[in-house]
Amino acid sequence: MAAGKGTRMKSALPKVLHKLAGRSLLQHVLNMTSGLAAQRSVVITGHGADEVEAAVAAPQLSFVRQMPQLGTGHAIQQAVPALEGEGTTLILNGDVPLIKQATAQRLIDACEGRALVLLTIHLQDPTGYGRILRDAEGAVLGIKEHKDATPAERAIREGYTGMMAAPTGALKRWVGQLNNNNAQGEYYLTDIVAMAVAEGVPVLGVAAPNETEVLGVNSPVQLADLERRFQREQAHELMEAGVRLADPARFDLRGQLQCGQDVEIDVNCVFEGEVSLGDNVRIGAHCVIRNASIAAGARIHEFTHIDGEKAGVKVGTGALIGPFARLRPGADLGAEVHIGNFVEVKNSSLAKGAKANHLAYLGDATVGERVNYGAGSITANYDGANKHRTEIGADVHVGSNCVLVAPITIGAGATIGGGSTITKPVGAGELSVARGKQVSIAGWSRPLKKR
Known part of the structure; x- marks a missing residue:
């Protein structure tokens, strides 16, 4: 009824x-x-x-x-x-x-x-x-x-x-x-x-x-009471199975959560959809994780937002994610990948040991092993009508504040100088710098406000 x-x-x-x-x-x-x-x-x-x-x-x-x-x-x-x-x-x-x-x-x-x-x-x-x-x-x-x-x-x-x-x-x-x-x-x-x-x-x-x-629901008060009852029940079942919850009163499961051995979950975390956590995974406080598979030994630092939607998100063994990171649908991170603060990854794969530690965006990209992706760098994957892919080979070093304009390929071992906007392919082992020549003007004075 x-x-x-x-x-x-x-x-x-x-x-x-x-x-x-x-x-x-x-x-x-x-x-x-x-x-x-x-x-x-x-x-x-x-x-x-x-x-x-x-x-x-x-x-x-x-x-x-x-x-x-x-x-x-x-x-x-x-x-x-x-x-x-x-x-x-x-x-x-x-x-x-x-x-x-x-x-x-x-x-x-x-x-x-x-x-x-x-x-x-x-x-x-x-x-x-x-x-x-x-x-x-x-x-x-x-x-x-x-x-x-x-x-x-x-x-x-x-x-x-x-x-x-x-x-x-x-x-x-x-x-x-x-x-x-x-x-x-x-x-x-x-x-x-x-x-x-x-x-x-x-x-x-x-x-x-x-x-x-x-118990039925007839008011917002009753709904909130039933929500807490249900969450306490789910938290109790997880703890009985060996999961360590820092505070079961500050835990929300809005889907299905599978946990391996020795999983630790800090306070105020929300799990939605289908989520699996491997052995020894640690989830920091205030994380939201939806439709994701997180492999053994991974660490999800505080305030990380993972939303796989239908495509899902995969986090590899021993990966370090966050704090304040965002993983979107299609993010596929290999073992020991580092995704740091204010880094966003969407529809991209990062191979073992790749790192994007600060203030960066990777969209529609394939990133090889041990790549170091600099702070402030982005893949410009959208031309206003279509998405394009960026291919980054193993051991590439991308300097800070770079724009990689897709579609583009960066060969293995290449280096991209900081502040570059790269629009053409870069060969293996090459150094590529694409920025305006620095101009210095001696004795220059800043404009003054009129009084």
Whole structure:
């Protein structure tokens, strides 16, 4: 169910598209269900339906719309035409992003196409949750929504999470009998519990393993709380696997992170997309790393920004990157490469031992082994319409403040004098200097301001 507006979010963005750990709330739920082997998956949209459907569209998904939104029972009524045959229907909430696959599977297994199974949670303060009503023997009799509950019913601490598994045929029959005779004037899905009891269908309560799995998002405050819970959980798993986090409270993982042995990560680092860190990698404070593979022994110094986008970034064994470096898509750095402060690399490969230590740009370049690329030097790779490539052979020395105008080739062992603008190929072992002749004027006076 993903039709709600989310008024308390105070946002034009549909609630289920707000992000947690880099993915929308709804996408978290859909990713979890991909491992359940469902015959079909139906997303019920409503508020911002076009935007929601475009954001999560996938071949295995179908969509139905709830217009207007008249309650959870009304939402399932819209899905009934898409529920074919018998079996089990699992109902989940698009704004409850952290439910685990194992928990969902427990609901399915308990249902077996014959029982109505409710996911419940015991809370010290279940305000806002429907209360589970049981008889003296503990059998489930029904669910009373919070706003309709009596003071005695509100004292019950077992709440309904909004998620259930139901026999498909019976579910279709039950939701067709719902009415809106309640304080909200809505069609409550929870009313089907009493119908099941009346028919003698078993009604089971399965307790959620923990509160975090069933917490929903209704406000920015709740979203931030759930973000921190999720990040603490991920940090704990990494530390249990041997990763050293300087402070797990200042760590953000918004994708997948694979770590070798003896990896160290300092504070306030953000990892997005697919990132792998080899053995003995050290990540300095305040780094952002997205879609990158960093080999064993590499050191990523503080305030480095690595963004591989779709092309990815590769950092070789023992490389030293940063501080304040930027690696962009297609950067492929060999072993023991040095990329220093305020150096940017895009769509370029640097072979073993190459160095660009200060204030430089390498775009669309192939750089050989042991090249020393001077401070302030750039490859001028764009002519305003097309990108061109620069080839720099092994053991080349490029002086400071040089411009290499692509397409161009610098032969192995060549030297480029500082301050040169190079527009023609340079042969192996040659010294190339291309700059204006120095002129000195004796006794020259600077202009003075008029008073």
